[in-house]
Amino acid sequence: MRALLVDRSAPGGLRIGDAPAPAPAPHQALVRVAATSLNYGEVRHVLEDAPQGAVLGWDAAGVVERAAADGSGPAAGTPVVTLGVDGGWAELRAVDTEWLGAVPEGVDLGAISTLPVAGASALRALDRIGPILGRRILVTGATGGVGRYAVQLARLGGAEVVAVTGDPEGRGDALRALGAHEVIAAPAAAAAPVDGVVDQVGGRQLVEAYEQLAQHGTLVSVGHSGGDAEHFPYGTLYGDRGRHDRSVVSFHLLGCAGLARDLTWLAGQVASGALDPGTSWRGPWDRAQEAADLLLGRRLHGKAILDIG
Known part of the structure; x- marks a missing residue:
């Protein structure tokens, strides 16, 4: 699969490259990612200390490619919003179903990707x-x-x-x-x-x-x-x-229980227009460094979204 990889030799420390596809545990769904949103904390602190070749990313939204083997979580084909400690900056992500919320059909998954953190x-x-x-x-x-x-x-x-x-x-x-x-x-x-x-x-x-x-x-x-x-x-x-x-x-x-229900409810609020996701910047994932620089420079008031693929 393609992913944003930590690469200390690249400008800004990131490049798009090939990475092994994740192998989901029984309690995880495999999600094809459509969009991710960046957080100040991950580009300011996590990226600094990440090992070479790592795939980072806390927030992502996409569609379930393969449902969890243990029967938990949404079925294949369901639009979802996902949270994790890493893996969001890639085409595929294995997600604990406790950190995965269902999204109404037809909603902009870029806007939804702003929700998890x-x-x-x-x-x-x-x-x-x-x-x-x-x-x-x-x-x-x-x-x-x-x-x-x-x-x-x-x-x-x-x-x-x-x-x-x-x-x-x-x-x-x-x-x-x-x-x-x-x-x-x-x-x-x-x-x-x-x-x-x-x-x-x-x-x-x-x-x-x-x-x-x-x-x-x-x-x-x-x-x-x-x-x-x-x-x-x-x-x-x-x-x-x-x-x-x-x-x-x-x-x-991540110390909070019941986040799947929260993410599903929040996605519904964005879908209905009750919540404004506040997109300040949006672009393809090959412009990730531009978005990160804006965040680090405190020049964004709201969320930065990367469209994956």
Whole structure:
């Protein structure tokens, strides 16, 4: 099969070449990939340390070529969205059926490929916060992949949404169109305390967002794109003055059970138009390095999609 291979001698460290087709385990389906979406974390961190010849890729969508031998998951011919630790940047992918969601017929699989990491992380982070109907939810990194989905899902869940972006004037209208009620440049600018935070940035912004939490509030630490450490000033963790029982929760998507159901539901929301996948860049997979450079340079606000084949 053809795949995007890690090649240290190639510009950007990637080239299209031949790789062995995956041999699915009994609980895995073999999927013919139509599109993949890139994530900042994989092009910034995973690609750096990957061995020569590796086939990377967390997110992909395609069609089941061969159903799982154990009878789990969708039948052959079913359009699907897939998640994995690698293997998404190739024509064929073996996927655990627990990380595979069915997609309605006729939907753009490129748009669907944006869902696994970004959409499922946003959904599970909001679920960890708890009931959000009528609550104030703050989303940092709101113009990124996870952030865009978190804003939309929080609004769909009945929350009052506060979106944080470095460019509230330039990005405010777009975020309000996604469902944000309030768009601000930093968590400290929030007009009132919040009941939950979905944080993609970490570091100083995480600490600042935590300080906006009301009593019983929860901050879910999903991403760490800021690159700086968290230092809580003395007194930040006091529980008086309405600050009782606030928490910071770590997060790892692959530690969540039941993701197949989540991916299927999210695909249905994109298919119906209830969720906007936020495609910022799309092109053939031989332009992968162009997309990666845009992500690394923070010049994309949304998802980059590669069409495979």
